[in-house]
Ligand SMILES: Nc1nc2c(ncn2[C@@H]2O[C@H](COP(=O)(O)OP(=O)(O)OP(=O)(O)O)[C@@H](O)[C@H]2O)c(=O)[nH]1
């Protein structure tokens with residue numbers, strides 16, 4: 001049997017891992033061969049899985065924990081994508097606070113399954129806006145020092161660095177980021193793309209299908225600073241069903257917008273932040289809204305908005321916040337109350353979980 005290629009896509013919260021995997025998946029399905037995507041995150045009810053499925057890519061989900069700690073499951077999922085769906089290339093992301101998959105995943109596969117898998121470059125997606133934190137300007141983007149360290153660790157781990165969101169930059173700015181990354185990460189290949197506008201994707205495809213991981217020795221086992229960075233973050237996942245009490249159709253784009261603004265205000269009041277807040281809202285008939293906020297100081301970004309009014313909608317909300325878990329859960333509850341009053345909505349909550357990485361008992 002031919003070997004199958006496997007690749008991990010890493011990168012900071014909101015850097016564009018999911019958008020890049022979708023862009024690459026769509027391109028490779030046409031230009032290279034069948035691709036499978038594993039959407040990996042902590043907890044259940046994930047916006048990214050829904051978004052990736054809407055793209056038409058073949059998707060498997062590994063929720064409830066990083067692939068690093070469930071290698072048997074990961075290998076099973078790769079084999080299933082190969083055997084059931086004919087995938088010749090599988091990529092998986094890891095949670096945006098993640099570091100260590102080179103050690104846990106790549107080295108394990110190289111040691112145990114070298115006859116079955118080719119390991120494509122361990123690819124780290126970088127958002128230029130976040131990069132400013134470690135550039136000479138030391139931009140203060142309202143995130144704690146511990147997360148600055150996390151970004152540095154992620155860069156160190158890379159076989160390939162991909163500077164994303166280049167559509168937001170001038171040519172001079174791109175050149176400046178490239179200069180910085182080449183000096184800060186010597187010897188690590190670098191590509192520039194816009195996952196959103198699909199530029200640089202064919203070059204990325206060529207690179208990851210013709211190169212292999214250098215399998216560097218890089219580990220964060222027993223790294224207390226890494227644990228301290230993870231401990232700053234709280235994960236919040238909720239799924240609800242909204243229904244207008246009057247039975248009238250309304251614009252759920254407005255509901256999403258107001259809900260995010262309420263959460264933003266709640267976080268600002270408490271001097272907290274949210275490196276990535278994601279909402280996926282759908283009427284169930286193909287019409288959907290996908291919104292992201294990558295910090296309280298930024299505008300809301302929409303990958304897609306609803307095209308029509310609806311009288312009900314299902315919503316998944318995922319927050320990866322720099323905020324303690326109980327106040328986060330409370331402020332999101334308050335935000336839901338506000339929008340239910342404003343739009344006269346009935347809101348049935350099916351699922352909520354909220355946990356800190358350092359919470360005892362997990
Ligand atoms: N302008 C621009 N925005 C982008 C690009 N790629 C991603 N985004 C936006 O950045 C936000 C985060 O993108 P995601 O793909 O969800 O990022 P992620 O790394 O998967 O996020 P997590 O899984 O939460 O860590 C979304 O609003 C995207 O639409 C890009 O190339 N250009």
Ligand SMILES: [Mg+2]
Nearest residue numbers: 017018048093
């Ligand atoms: Mg993602």
